[in-house]
Amino acid sequence: MSLRDWLGTTLVRSGFGRMGYTVEPGLYGVGAPGPDSPVLVTANYKLSFDHLRGKLAGIDAWLVVLETFGINVWCAAGKGSFGTTELVLRVKASRLHELVGHRTIVVPQLGAPGVAAHHVKKRCGFTVRYGPVMARDLPLFLANNMVATPAMRRKTFPFRERLALIPVEMTMAGKWLLFAMAAVLVISGLAGTGDFQQNSLEVGRWPLVYLLAGVFGGGVLTPLLLPYLPGRAFAVKGGVAGLAVAAMICLSHFLLAGQINAGADLAWGVICTAVSSYLGMNFTGASTYTSLSGVKKEMRLAVPAQVCSIVAGSGWWFFLLFRG
Amino acid sequence: MADFVYLPEVVTLELDQLRCVGCGMCLEVCPHAVFRLNGRKAEIVRRDACMECGACATNCSVTAIKVQAGVGCAQAIFNQLLGKSKNNCC
Structure with a gap:
């Protein structure tokens, strides 16, 4: 993450250019991901994307970025753009089944209002595992066989x-x-x-x-x-x-x-x-x-x-x- | 850390325990620990903590959960009343 990213974060946090702060949807790699690396799903709001990759220090992972028109995961899930259809489309378009040996994708828990895990499984063969609410808990979640503690599942408001x-x-x-x-x-x-x-x-x-x-x-x-x-x-x-x-x-x-x-x-x-x-x-x-x-x-x-x-x-x- | 609870007795959440197969998915997706697994059935234990996000209903494979899902945002409600499609809420 560069100075430019931090500056952008400060600006959108202040409300400037907030609706146009996006990254291109599609497949990204963090570190040096291979066929066994976890697949993490996120929104194309650049703040979400930067926050996620900022918490993955030392972890090799695939990132599937959905088109949410610059809206964060939770709000986009509430509105449906972070949803089953978009997720299935991106998974298929990125040819994920050829890239990885496993059939599991990690969706942020706050994306669950828009994603029906059982429909995703039916439509593209990938099993959805809901990750923790906060990206900072991801390393622990991944190390713990993709099991979240009850505290990781709670949305607080500190x-x-x-x-x-x-x-x-x-x-x-x-x-x-x-x-x-x-x-x-x-x-x-x-x-x-x-x-x-x-x-x-x-x-x-x-x-x-x-x-x-x-x-x-x-x-x-x-x-x-x-x-x-x-x-x-x-x-x-x-x-x-x-x-x-x-x-x-x-x-x-x-x-x-x-x-x-x-x-x-x-x-x-x-x-x-x-x-x-x-x-x-x-x-x-x-x-x-x-x-x-x-x-x-x-x-x-x-x-x-x-x-x-x-x-x-x-x-x-x-x-x-x-x-x- | 204080545990926030919003207005009492307003939410539209309903769980049909006859349909429930006890998969525990609702416990997993709920950000406010509204559900608990009691034997082979889910039950609602913190109804007033529900924020009607709809994650549980969307992810219930046997449609045992019903809720009028929406976003609890005053600005969005204003926009809707004013007929604005552009939503600046988030």
């Missing part, structure tokens, strides 16, 4: 994984944030007694802080503190984080300015909480344990509550600014 997801979540929230910040500054500029620029900064300063705090609450605090925030619904966790941050901003406002504008601070506290709740709810997509039924259930309640809070908060702020 702190460092939640941390790694923050940049991409922030980039995706970023364009909306810039738009909202511009709107706050323009509206503030039209209110107040001074000229536009003066008003923008005078009136818009604290609203901007609340807005950024809401994004911080839902986009940073919620992922990091996920297990410690109360509630099971992500919208609740995000809301709690947002409320806590709003309370701290309100206190800072009071300490710094010696007084607060109770109405405006309340309005923006509500908006901050709602923004944080929304972004927290959006983190369901990046998390490793939320079900479709559960997300639908929480959205039925949370989305109306978030919309109402933002409409009520900004309406109240407007009223305070322009009541004359």
Whole structure:
């Protein structure tokens, strides 16, 4: 793995060029594979591919890369592109039965939602062995006669994984944030007694802080503190984080300015909480344990509550600014 | 490490023990240890930990498992409601 690979990883982790970070599907070799070497299947997202080969130091293996259009194994399996048909096609196209003496392929366990092992066997003669969830366990799995320990079969969601997801979540929230910040500054500029620029900064300063705090609450605090925030619904966790941050901003406002504008601070506290709740709810997509039924259930309640809070908060702020 | 569990009593997972042949494939593919093998039959022991990924149902050779599989992603649900085919969820 070269510097270029590391740089690419950093960029896509930050959300840039993420949908076009691919490798060519097909057959690859790691080390010096022969007829007895294991066959490992992966997706054509370059992050998946690099991660896998990075964990195979000193192991000779064949890699079959499926066309998943730059999507990782788990998500692609959920959508079906990492699936039985594509796997059978690639196995046949790479003439694997001539290259190896055995008839076993190792599919990542998280590919299982898209792959029916019994159908693969029927259609191309290869037996699917599900590998561990994490590529880092592959050397042990291979050494252990392709048997995974129960721990290797569990998908956890540790702190460092939640941390790694923050940049991409922030980039995706970023364009909306810039738009909202511009709107706050323009509206503030039209209110107040001074000229536009003066008003923008005078009136818009604290609203901007609340807005950024809401994004911080839902986009940073919620992922990091996920297990410690109360509630099971992500919208609740995000809301709690947002409320806590709003309370701290309100206190800072009071300490710094010696007084607060109770109405405006309340309005923006509500908006901050709602923004944080929304972004927290959006983190369901990046998390490793939320079900479709559960997300639908929480959205039925949370989305109306978030919309109402933002409409009520900004309406109240407007009223305070322009009541004359 | 805290063991995450999402909302209780929502998942659509069903196991027909009459059809089950006890091959253990569902135990192997489940990322949240929802199943256990009890003698010659699988059983659901951690229903609320299920994330409806559908791996068990897809890999059950006797179709003993049913689940409305999908991705638990708010953005994907929004996109679907808005009729967008482009899915930026992952």
